[in-house]
Amino acid sequence: MSAVVHRVEVLRGVSPSRLSKRLTGALVAAVWRRAKIVVIELGTSDRLAVQPRFTGALLVNAPPGDQYAALAFSLTDGRTLTYRDVRRLGTVALLRPGAWAALEAGLGPEPLDPALDGSRFSRLLAASRRPIKVRLMDQRALAGIGNIYATEALWRAGIDPSRAAASVSTTEAVTLLRALREILSASIAARGTTFRDYRDAYGGRGGYAAHLQAYGRAGEPCARCGHPLAGTSAIDGRMTAFCAWCQR
Ligand SMILES: [Zn+2]
Helix, strand or coil, rough: CCCEECHHHHHHHCHHHHHHHCCCCCEEEEEEECCCECCCCCCCCCCCEECCCCEEEEECCCCCCCCCCEEEEECCCCCEEEEEEEECCCCEECCCHHHHHHHHHHHCCCCCHHHHHHHHHHHHHHHCCCHHHHHHHCCCCCCCCCHHHHHHHHHHHHCCCCEEHHCCHHHHHHHHHHHHHHHHHHHHHHHCCCCCCCCCCCCCEHHEEEEEECCCCCCCECCCCCCCCCCCCCCCCCCCCCCCCCCC
């Protein structure tokens, strides 16, 4: 593959010339995800680690001439892979295996990993006095959960998002882990949650926004008990919708 850099500010730890040198002739061996990072593993064992954050997207065969294209990769099979980012808050790093391992060592388990059982999940909640919503989104404790899925899982599990993580009982933790998994699996099946910017690799919108019960619904009736959902930004500075009646 080869790369053209349009927006150097998305690169981390690599210059455009070094990136192009290390990519030339390299083949993509595998593409996978860990936490909120898309990892493009090359035959050279280098890893391109893409963190799209709020408005980034990796697109296959995107139309040319896009003013938001930050990086464009030409693949040897003739396709293009574009990293597009409207606000350019996302990042692309080129890492050797050791640097990737160091980064990964700081990440918590994946919520969908079967090795994460209820008791391990309960222990990682018990280690923090911070609000349960903040703990769920702490990538060092549990990887991959952001504002939308934390808000949804806590609503589904009937847990008040402002409660101390350590106050969540083992039974509640098991319910919460099940809620997280159901929501993530349903969202993956719907190809994600698009409000405005999120796109899949082929430019399509994710359909899970229509299934959200709490996120973005402050003021609307709770689907479980009918009382209006509350909204607060006091927990983590971001808007959290919850039901003060049936989330305890
Ligand atoms: Zn309710």
